[in-house]
Amino acid sequence: MTQIDDGMAHGIERLRGKTTVQEILEVATGFEASARDFYTDLIPKVSKQIRYLVEELAAEEQSHFDLFDSLAKRADIVEQVKIEIERTASDSKFSDCLHLPNLGEHPDDQAVLQYAMGREHAAMQHYGELAETAPAGPIRELFQYLASEETKHKLELEKIYYATIHRGGGV
Amino acid sequence: MSVRDLLSPFTAWKNLFRDPVTIIDPLNDRPGAPRYRGFHQNDMDKCIGCGTCETICQNGAIDMLPVGGIETKQGDSGLRPRIDYGRCCWCALCVDVCMTKSLTMSNAYTWVESDPDAFRFTPGVDKKHWDNAELGYHRPEEHQLMAKVRLPMGEMEPETRIESFAEIVNGYTIEQARLEADRCVSCGLCIATCPAHMSVPDYIAAVRDGDYERGVKLLYETNPFSGICGSVCTHKCETTCAARHDGDPIAIRWLKRHIMDQVTFEQCRDIVGGPGPATGKKVAIIGAGPAGLTAAFDLAKLGHSVTVYEALDKPGGMTRWGIPEYRLPYARIDQDIDVIRSVGVDIRCNVRIGKDITLDELHNTHDAVLLALGLQLGRATRIPGSEHENVRKAVDLLRQATAFEDFGTPRQAVVIGGGNVAMDIARTIARLQKKEYGQVQVTLTALEDLAHFLADPDEIKEAGEEGVVILDARGPQQVVIENGQVTGLKTWHVKAIFDEQGRFAPSYDETDEQMHTGSMVVEAIGQMTDASLLGDALTEKLAWSRGRLQVDAGGRTSEPWLWASGDMVRGPDVVSAVADGHRVAQSIHEVIAVTEQAK
Numbered sequence: 001m002t003q004i005d006d007g008m009a010h011g012i013e014r015l016r017g018k019t020t021v022q023e024i025l026e027v028a029t030g031f032e033a034s035a036r037d038f039y040t041d042l043i044p045k046v047s048k049q050i051r052y053l054v055e056e057l058a059a060e061e062q063s064h065f066d067l068f069d070s071l072a073k074r075a076d077i078v079e080q081v082k083i084e085i086e087r088t089a090s091d092s093k094f095s096d097c098l099h100l101p102n103l104g105e106h107p108d109d110q111a112v113l114q115y116a117m118g119r120e121h122a123a124m125q126h127y128g129e130l131a132e133t134a135p136a137g138p139i140r141e142l143f144q145y146l147a148s149e150e151t152k153h154k155l156e157l158e159k160i161y162y163a164t165i166h167r168g169g170g171v
Numbered sequence: 172m173s174v175r176d177l178l179s180p181f182t183a184w185k186n187l188f189r190d191p192v193t194i195i196d197p198l199n200d201r202p203g204a205p206r207y208r209g210f211h212q213n214d215m216d217k218c219i220g221c222g223t224c225e226t227i228c229q230n231g232a233i234d235m236l237p238v239g240g241i242e243t244k245q246g247d248s249g250l251r252p253r254i255d256y257g258r259c260c261w262c263a264l265c266v267d268v269c270m271t272k273s274l275t276m277s278n279a280y281t282w283v284e285s286d287p288d289a290f291r292f293t294p295g296v297d298k299k300h301w302d303n304a305e306l307g308y309h310r311p312e313e314h315q316l317m318a319k320v321r322l323p324m325g326e327m328e329p330e331t332r333i334e335s336f337a338e339i340v341n342g343y344t345i346e347q348a349r350l351e352a353d354r355c356v357s358c359g360l361c362i363a364t365c366p367a368h369m370s371v372p373d374y375i376a377a378v379r380d381g382d383y384e385r386g387v388k389l390l391y392e393t394n395p396f397s398g399i400c401g402s403v404c405t406h407k408c409e410t411t412c413a414a415r416h417d418g419d420p421i422a423i424r425w426l427k428r429h430i431m432d433q434v435t436f437e438q439c440r441d442i443v444g445g446p447g448p449a450t451g452k453k454v455a456i457i458g459a460g461p462a463g464l465t466a467a468f469d470l471a472k473l474g475h476s477v478t479v480y481e482a483l484d485k486p487g488g489m490t491r492w493g494i495p496e497y498r499l500p501y502a503r504i505d506q507d508i509d510v511i512r513s514v515g516v517d518i519r520c521n522v523r524i525g526k527d528i529t530l531d532e533l534h535n536t537h538d539a540v541l542l543a544l545g546l547q548l549g550r551a552t553r554i555p556g557s558e559h560e561n562v563r564k565a566v567d568l569l570r571q572a573t574a575f576e577d578f579g580t581p582r583q584a585v586v587i588g589g590g591n592v593a594m595d596i597a598r599t600i601a602r603l604q605k606k607e608y609g610q611v612q613v614t615l616t617a618l619e620d621l622a623h624f625l626a627d628p629d630e631i632k633e634a635g636e637e638g639v640v641i642l643d644a645r646g647p648q649q650v651v652i653e654n655g656q657v658t659g660l661k662t663w664h665v666k667a668i669f670d671e672q673g674r675f676a677p678s679y680d681e682t683d684e685q686m687h688t689g690s691m692v693v694e695a696i697g698q699m700t701d702a703s704l705l706g707d708a709l710t711e712k713l714a715w716s717r718g719r720l721q722v723d724a725g726g727r728t729s730e731p732w733l734w735a736s737g738d739m740v741r742g743p744d745v746v747s748a749v750a751d752g753h754r755v756a757q758s759i760h761e762v763i764a765v766t767e768q769a770k
Binding site (some may be wrong): 049052155159 | 713715
């Protein structure tokens with residue numbers, strides 16, 4: 001079963017046609033908040049053996065949320081939030097990630113990691129394309145920064161994934 | 172007085188016009204001959220502190236001593252030779268025997284000091300004017316005191332061995348073993364590298380002396396899985412062997428096997444001796460693999476009553492159920508385990524904890540409980556199509572093959588993985604295909620390039636010789652299913668497997684896609700432990716550390732009655748599991764002995 005957060009559905013609606021920086025930031029902030037809440041809800045459902053992983057992901061999303069929150073208050077950003085920019089090709093994929101999956105009653109580490117990597121990948125592409133289309137200046141720099149952050153997170157998760165799934169064990 | 176007598180003193184003046192025969196500045200103007208054996212030089216970048224120079228010195232002029240700034244590490248003792256020129260006779264045997272050619276002699280021969288103690292010095296560390304001298308004595312190529320090449324291990328030809336599961340290698344004859352043992356310089360660097368710290372130089376000396384009972388005694392001091400390790404040990408010891416610097420490393424694993432080949436079970440049993448005096452303490456061990464049985468062996472020798480519970484119908488853990496018989500004959504596993512039984516260890520097979528007996532029952536009826544579970548579950552790639560019933564896990568197939576169960580040998584198979592397990596299942600399927608269809612059609616794909624395969628190089632070479640097609644740097648993307656049947660595996664080329672920090676992070680070239688045909692795809696990637704026997708309540712109660720049970724240095728968990736060891740805690744490797752078994756047995760013994768004193 002797929003759950004859609006009501007607040008996020010509103011955000012998706014707003015991401016149609018041309019969009020403003022303010023709207024993008026609002027949706028992105030919601031994206032991080034929904035992920036944080038998703039992982040937080042998941043913590044008691046997973047075995048204690050892999051709980052550290054979900055706890056770390058929840059903390060990571062909280063730090064992303066805090067980042068967006070502080071960015072939205074920056075004077076140079078506030079001045080330009082009304083700027084309209086072209087919607088990117090990755091918009092829909094990014095929006096799809098607002099749909100929270102049902103990983104089952106007791107998901108294992110692989111399922112959690114695969115979901116987390118998918119989210120980070122969509123975010124990385126989204127911000128990367130926004131950085132390419134945004135006008136030069138603080139807004140472009142903002143998206144470049146966000147794309148680089150998401151890329152780092154994605155790579156970090158991939159490393160954990162391969163270390164856990166592909167390279168653990170053997171005789 | 173004649174005129175001649177008067178003039179003759181003046182004839183000496185003619186010598187004023189001759190070249191002098193004395194040396195005006197003898198300290199600087201008279202260099203030693205180009206190959207003169209003068210003061211020592213030692214290249215600190217090459218020296219590994221093996222101490223062969225100290226051992227060979229007939230005058231006791233060399234002492235191996237620690238040096239500030241040089242750390243002990245794998246393959247380097249951290250010690251360096253100090254030379255006493257009050258004793259040195261300049262014979263250069265130390266240079267001739269040096270395993271890394273780090274020790275040489277300059278052609279410098281003059282050295283003036285007022286302090287006699289200064290003539291005990293550490294070349295390469297105590298800076299001298301001859302340190303960079305190019306002339307002097309360097310070991311000529313033909314002065315090789317030790318044979319460079321290891322005695323080859325006889326083995327079956329590929330076309331013969333692919334016909335059956337018979338053991339591939341023959342083992343050394345006594346003559347071969349002695350020749351190989353003669354290459355060892357007894358430096359002992361291997362001892363530090365071996366996880367179980369086996370006394371390698373001593374048991375190699377026993378081979379040299381032909382004293383196999385002494386050899387077995389030495390082996391069992393540190394490793395009750397010596398027969399098994401003689402066949403399948405990862406032989407990390409050989410990676411730090413001093414001989415590898417100028418030739419092949421000593422075949423340490425094969426010499427261990429040779430010792431075990433020369434003695435019967437009865438001899439082994441008698442050498443090992445029986446259990447220790449009974450202490451009245453009871454220990455339950457879950458899992459009859461190398462870690463669990465090593466701990467059981469140690470604890471029984473200390474006099475504790477030990478019962479090992481094994482879920483499968485034979486003991487041995489992954490050594491039996493994960494390693495094919497052509498690498499490790501079952502008889503060899505049985506012999507090692509029978510010796511362990513002979514010290515009083517009670518092994519109960521077909522008992523599943525959590526089903527036949529609860530962990531609580533074990534806790535209530537024993538003084539300590541040890542979890543020694545292996546990595547018996549295979550990881551899945553979870554790529555599209557991998558949920559098909561003909562996408563199998565290597566560990567499951569190897570278990571079935573050991574139990575002689577028919578898992579439906581595919582005419583064509585694709586294996587995913589580059590470790591020993593991948594090689595094992597590929598070669599197992601190859602043998603079954605040869606028997607059933609008369610030809611081998613196995614393709615093995617791995618993320619890593621060949622240089623970074625986790626499998627032992629011998630395994631890779633032998634798999635190739637047996638007809639397994641090995642494709643490196645291929646990332647699995649999709650299991651292809653047509654009309655409900657698996658028809659193959661799609662892969663992409665892997666551009667790089669490591670990031671700039673050297674961590675595993677493959678990146679793909681999506682334009683280089685290949686299809687590997689096969690009616691079965693076998694996943695041989697990571698493995699994990701089935702810890703479900705702990706139950707939800709105990710799982711919650713225990714402390715975990717990044718997916719693994721949190722244990723102290725002795726293997727004790729956060730629950731004071733419960734210890735954990737082996738693959739589930741440390742990761743896979745027989746000899747590391749043996750080392751872990753010793754550690755945890757010592758910890759259990761110390762705790763239950765204290766409990767006894769407290770009463």
